[in-house]
């Protein structure tokens with residue numbers, strides 16, 4: 123039953139402006155749908171919501187006689203007494219949203235409750251019109267037209283439909299991530315933006331953000347006293363230089379909270395630095411009397427009764443979730459802080475932010491844009507050795523007297539699969555395939571943006587035939603293949619002649635590599651966030667050395683050096699770890715030397 127709040131209660135409610143823009147209307151309407159117990163919510167907008175916003179749900183609906191009170195200020199079915207204000211279990215509680223929206227738009231509500239008849243309430247100039255009988259729709263459908271028609275100053279303030287749509291997409295995505303068991307659909311100007319069915323959170327993240335995300339997630343699950351925190355944090359592949367993918371929910375309400383963000387960032391320790399933003403979706407479940415959501419009209423700010431306790435539990439939880447990453451990056455924390463005279467200036471040494479000093483970037487003096495067909499001479503291992511040593515000494519937290527720790531002698535290949543090397547604090551193991559994959563991936567991405575990668579000319583050009591379909595796809599991919607070092611000529615309408623191949627690639631592989639890139643690309647391109655990333659990842663995967671390839675000591679050294687020159691030496695483009703470390707402590711423990 124929708125009832126008027128008492129005078130006393132009204133005064134305690136943090137009311138105010140709730141309709142700022144189309145996205146805030148969408149937010150309020152979806153909140154109502156969720157509060158009504160819906161399992162399906164569908165949103166349709168036109169012109170970024172400037173023209174129309176319609177939200178339909180399959181929730182419990184309202185009876186015809188309830189409809190007029192739903193648009194009255196301070197009328198709600200969600201709280202009734204002062205005590206209720208301290209145990210809010212619903213997203214709405216102020217009885218404010220529909221009244222606010224009705225006062226600045228042309229609105230109509232269609233609803234049916236249970237098996238009862240449906241009814242429609244048109245709203246004219248903020249006032250309820252006559253109720254009309256309507257079909258039974260098994261839920262509620264609210265339509266808003268001409269938002270701000272009567273407040274031209276605010277209408278002017280709206281951004282372009284595109285920008286407003288982006289904000290709407292953000293809002294729907296937040297609900298989608300907080301309620302993966304609910305199906306959400308979003309249409310914009312007859313275009314389908316999302317349609318996700320009930321699923322688990324991991325799948326929801328893939329479906330609403332990017333299908334590569336789930337490979338890079340670390341689960342967070344923790345129950346501490348009356349707190350239950352759950353969700354996922356991203357590994358280093360999901361660190362971005364712009365904020366925007368930090369989803370924090372309190373009792374499934376999206377919130378913004380600087381202190382809690384600090385807790386999460388802090389748990390990444392020096393894996394992220396200022397200006398870098400890790401990905402997370404975390405839901406904090408707290409007893410309702412531990413939080414106050416009645417702080418701000420938009421309800422995105424909240425007050426915790428004991429914010430420092432939440433902070434510490436959250437930080438410890440994220441730290442735990444990141445354990446595998448922190449362990450992969452050995453002794454990183456102390457080692458960096460203790461080596462201030464390092465070559466690296468003040469930049470923390472880590473995948474995302476690391477840039478090698480200019481003089482050690484491997485450069486090839488013979489290589490220019492003009493003659494990239496010339497095979498690139500093999501990099502002398504020494505070029506990067508200094509930096510690798512420097513890196514290793516940081517890994518080991520070694521004092522300055524023992525800088526040489528990725529030993530050039532003590533490096534071995536085992537099972538033609540892993541490279542093992544001693545460092546001061548123990549040993550590191552590197553997966554040769556994923557290490558090379560990472561190197562080639564980053565080189566390919568760079569090649570797409572600037573100069574091409576080196577090629578080796580083939581003595582006997584090879585002809586490849588394609589079906590007309592595939593050939594079309596190939597034409598799209600061709601410029602990129604050239605960038606990564608293939609030199610390809612069109613022979614006729616369905617075949618090409620390969621004249622040169624990337625110098626990194628083993629001769630004889632070109633046929634399968636191109637075929638596989640093309641096949642995978644046509645099939646899988648949607649998995650990657652961009653065309654170029656997908657192509658680079660596929661090339662890297664196909665062209666990288668495999669398990670089973672034996673490597674000379676020089677080749678291992680070069681691979682290690684080049685790996686450490688990449689931006690993400692710890693994870694391959696598919697999110698698998700590249701380096702695993704075992705500390706002396708751990709070994710000693712295994713041998714019961716403690």
Ligand SMILES: Nc1ncnc2c1ncn2[C@@H]1O[C@H](COP(=O)(O)OP(=O)(O)OP(=O)(O)O)[C@@H](O)[C@H]1O
Pocket residue numbers: 123124150153154155158179181182183184192193197198199200213214215216217218219220221262
């Ligand atoms: N989609 C819906 N399905 C069923 N009932 C609804 C729906 N939307 C609104 N209502 C009813 O209308 C009332 C008023 O909605 P309104 O959004 O204005 O206020 P509220 O949700 O109670 O509080 P808040 O202002 O914090 O959102 C709700 O309390 C609810 O009873």
Ligand SMILES: [Mg+2]
Pocket residue numbers: 150153154213214215219220
């Ligand atoms: Mg509401």
